[in-house]
Amino acid sequence: MVSARIMESGRNGVYDKLAMREILLATLHIAKPRARDEIIDRYADDTRMAWMHANFGDRRVVEALSDADSYATRLRDCARAGRDQIQWVCQRLLVDPSTRSATITTFQPLTDTTYIPCVSLLDFFLVEGHLRIVVYAHSIDFGDFGDRRVVELAELQDEVARAISAPIDTMTMIIKSAHIYDTDFTYMREVLSANPNV
Numbered sequence: 001m002v003s004a005r006i007m008e009s010g011r012n013g014v015y016d017k018l019a020m021r022e023i024l025l026a027t028l029h030i031a032k033p034r035a036r037d038e039i040i041d042r043y044a045d046d047t048r049m050a051w052m053h054a055n056f057g058d059r060r061v062v063e064a065l066s067d068a069d070s071y072a073t074r075l076r077d078c079a080r081a082g083r084d085q086i087q088w089v090c091q092r093l094l095v096d097p098s099t100r101s102a103t104i105t106t107f108q109p110l111t112d113t114t115y116i117p118c119v120s121l122l123d124f125f126l127v128e129g130h131l132r133i134v135v136y137a138h139s140i141d142f143g144d145f146g147d148r149r150v151v152e153l154a155e156l157q158d159e160v161a162r163a164i165s166a167p168i169d170t171m172t173m174i175i176k177s178a179h180i181y182d183t184d185f186t187y188m189r190e191v192l193s194a195n196p197n198v
Helices: 002-009 038-043 046-057 071-076 085-095 146-163 182-193
Strands: 011-015 018-030 102-105 119-127 130-141 168-181
Touching (some): 002 018, 002 182, 011 168, 038 146, 119 146
């Protein structure tokens, strides 16, 4: 739905010297986040899916991002200092289920001098025993990796929920720039025309 809105009414602009169309300050509310999605399974590019999965699962640097740390490193070995932020969130929620500060970041200000991770803040909290997550992103490319990030974030939410024995509730994403690069317009038109109900 976000991709359709961007294609229909987004503003033309430039990001990282590439032409794109964007919606500013998009809020995406996912009522039932899950790591498997019928539309994504049907239309996603397997290579792109594998790339994002590796970014969230492999602690090696990401060559395609100028050797920046992967999300896996940022979340599970923050600043390469041995701090597992996912484990910390789980512990914090177990100790105090009412906490509103089980909040972590992927931004590493001492080393992130050229690349700033798109997803920078993850905030976990319980409401009536159900795990919610709010995610802030400075930008999400919905023509290429947007759906893949949602899948990986849903997997993280599921991991935390299992660790604290809580059912999953909603995911809310606040995205400063939800965009699609011009180079992906043809691909997105094909996906959207195959799903007219969107």
